[in-house]
Amino acid sequence: MDREKRNHLIRLFVAIAAVYIFITILEFTLRPTSIVFTVLRKGAIYSLVAVSMNLLNGFTGLFSLGQAGFMLLGAYTYAILTMPLSVKQSERVYKYYDCIVQFDTGVFIGLIAAGLVAAFFAFLIGLPVLRLKSDYLAIATLGFAEIIRAIFQWDVLGPLTNGANLLREFKDLSRITIPFTDIPFPPTLFVFIVVGISILLIVLLINSSYGRAFKAIRDDETAAEAMGINLFRHKELSFVISSFFAGISGALLAMFQYTVQAQQFRTVLTYEILLIVVIGGIGSISGSCIASFLYIALSEWWLRGLDMGTFLGIEAPDLFRSGFRRLVFSVIIMVIVLFFSRGIMGDKELSYERFRNGIRRLVPGRRAR
Amino acid sequence: MFEISNLSVNYGGIEAVRDISFSVPDGSIVTLIGANGAGKSTTLRTIAGLVKPRSGRIVFNGEDITGKDPAYIVGKGITLVPEGRRIFPDLTVLENLKIGAYLRTGSIEDDIEWVYRLFPRLRERSWQFGGTLSGGEQQMLAVGRALMSRPKLIMMDEPSLGLAPLVVRDIFSIIKKINEEGVTILLIEQNANMALQVADTGYVMETGVITLSGKGSDLISDEGVRKAYLGG
Known part of the structure; x- marks a missing residue:
């Protein structure tokens, strides 16, 4: 054993x-501009937020749709904190307002703060909202995310958030360096390191006694309570931790996009993440990761041609034009949901044994041993 | 010593339990019998802290635990085996047992060993998911899970529900065995015959009140009880 x-x-x-x-x-x-990097970076960032959503939906049984809101909090926190003071004082970004944050921090502190701010708001929102059940919880968190987005675009908060305008020139992926040197940090590697550590922490949590309590709550609330598990405290814990990592992934998304604007964090973003979680398998960490890379590769790369006139070598500018990709994409998603309703991985994890058995089934000749 | 005095509980808009009093001496088996809707389950759920009482006192070893949180009550040594088993279907047998010891600190290896010795079947199924067990095995798991909290008093809500007669016999012999190992037992049952056979003391509940009490063996031969609950 x-x-x-x-x-x-x-x-x-x-x-x-x-x-x-x-x-x-x-x-x-x-080439640094290769599409492969876009897919890898965005795929990794989406993996993190999908895993954080899975912690909540798949492992604790809380159906929450607030992910975009927490990502927004993380993205703004990171952008505002790491934007150099000289940029804040110039008129390049804060054109109509005087920025009230008169200092700047490094990448590491920015990322941690992004997570903490999201976690703090999750804590506050959780106090009333986590007493709700299933659908009501989803509606409340969805509403919260929309409210946050509206507040961040509010004129009065302009000195902090730059109103509805873009934030940029903060420490994005092109501006990070290896600590104590001026050598630029390989950007994709950076994203993978942050995402890797975060997911590792989530996996350790899920396999701890807390994780077991989360799963117990998911399976049967009454029985969990009868065993002495404090339902509210554990739900709050799961919600806060999930939001912490959603905040970090929001910060990474900001770094990846070079700009931040509240507009980007619409409900559609949450639905994308939810879709990834469902396709990957609710309750499977590796499923969420595989699904995000597949999802991003499909939408950003493999199906691009459907919008550009040429797909798989077929040239048909009249058919393959703007918007056709979305149509095909929707059909693919419907097929997945209809025929793989438990997702790619179900609630199991990817393992060498599973992989090997899968290969054996595909290659009948090599079943010996 | 566990004592309930003048307990009343409202549940789902009705007065489910009305002014009941009874006690469970250390090391004994006490059973509450009665028909559906008599208020037996509500009584247990109230003791476990899942439902708050309207009035009355629940005292355990001299401490008033009325209206405390479930976690506090489990910590004090009172654990409920809920009706319908309610094991965690997507956790393994071992994980189910570990959840039972959730509030405890320190090593639980000895207790897992103890439960596996009481229920050898669970050891064989250790890595199986709870949901794949048979009804009887699930009931054993539910009891084992409750034992993992090292209870002084274990409350069982209809452990024989939906089980084959042979399996019911097994469950009851296990109840006796657990009691012999020093755990006090409060049992509620519709299967009055079996319950009264193992119980030291029995209470009969009807629509929220206790109508009759006595030694288990006396109640079995009581004319009224025979008519109402023992089918003859």
Whole structure:
């Protein structure tokens, strides 16, 4: 048993190391503007927010739709904190307002603060909202996200949020450096490191006794309560932690996009994340990750041609024009939801054994042993 | 010593329990019997802290625990095995047991071993998901899970519900075994015959009030009880 566990951990470690080495190699070989990097970065960022949503929806059984709101909080916090003081004092960004944040911080503090601000708001919102059940919780959190977006565009908050205008020139992916040097940090690697650490923390949480309590609440609230699990406290904990990581992924999204505007964090963003969680499998961390990369690769890369006139070598400018991609995409999603209603992974995790068995089933000749 | 005095509980808009009093001496098996809707489950849920009483006192080992949180009450050593088993279907048997010990700090290995010794079947099924167990095994898991909190008093809500007669016999012999290991038991049952056979003391509940009480063996032979609950 223990030996098996150790082998399992070693295999996991090797697989993760391989991914990071692969990313590093890509950074030094491909053109920096390659679409591959867009897919990898955005896919990783979406993985984190999908996993954070899965922690709530899949592991604690709380159907919350506030993800976009918490990402917005994280993105703004990060952008405002890390924007250099000289930029804040010039008129380049804060054109109509005088910025009231008269200091700037580094990337690390910015990221942590992004998470903490989102977590703090989650704590406050959680106090009334987490007493609601299922659908009502979803409606309340959805409403919260919309309210936050409206407030951030509010003129009165302009000295803080720059109103409805863009925030830019903060420490985005093109401006980060390796600590204590001036060497630029490989951007995709940076995203993968932050996302990797965050997801690792979530996985450790899920496998701890807290994670077990979350799952117990998901399975049967009454029984969990009878076992002495304080329902409200654990729901609040799960909600706050999930929002913390949603905040961090919001900050990463800001870094990836180079600009922040409240407009970007509409409900559609939450639905995208929800879709990824459902496609990946509710209750599966690896499923959420696989689904986000697939989703981003499809929408940003593989199906691009459907909007551009040429797809799979077929040239049909009249058919393949703006908007056709969305149509095809919707059909794909419908097929997935209809025929893989439990998602790619169900509630299981990707493992070497599963992978091997899958290959064996596909290749009948090699079933020996 | 566990004591309830003048307890009244409103549940779902009706007065489900009206001014009941009874006590459970340490190391005994006490049973509440009665028909559907007599208020037995409500009584247990109130003791566990899942429902707040309207009036009355619940005292455990000299401490007033009326209206306290479930977590506090479990911490004091009173654990409920809920009606209909309510094990966690998507957790493994072992995880289910660990949840039972959630409030405890320190090593629980000995207790897991204890539960596995009481229920060897659970050891075999250790890595299986709770939802894949048979009804009887699920009931064993529910009892085992409750034992993991090291209760001084364990309350069982209809442990025989929906189980085959042979399995019911197993469950009752386990109840006796747990009692012999020093755990006090408060049992509610519709299967009055079985319950009264193992119980030291029995209380009969009807529409929210206790109408009759006595030694288990006396109640079995009581004419009224025989007519109402034992089918003859």
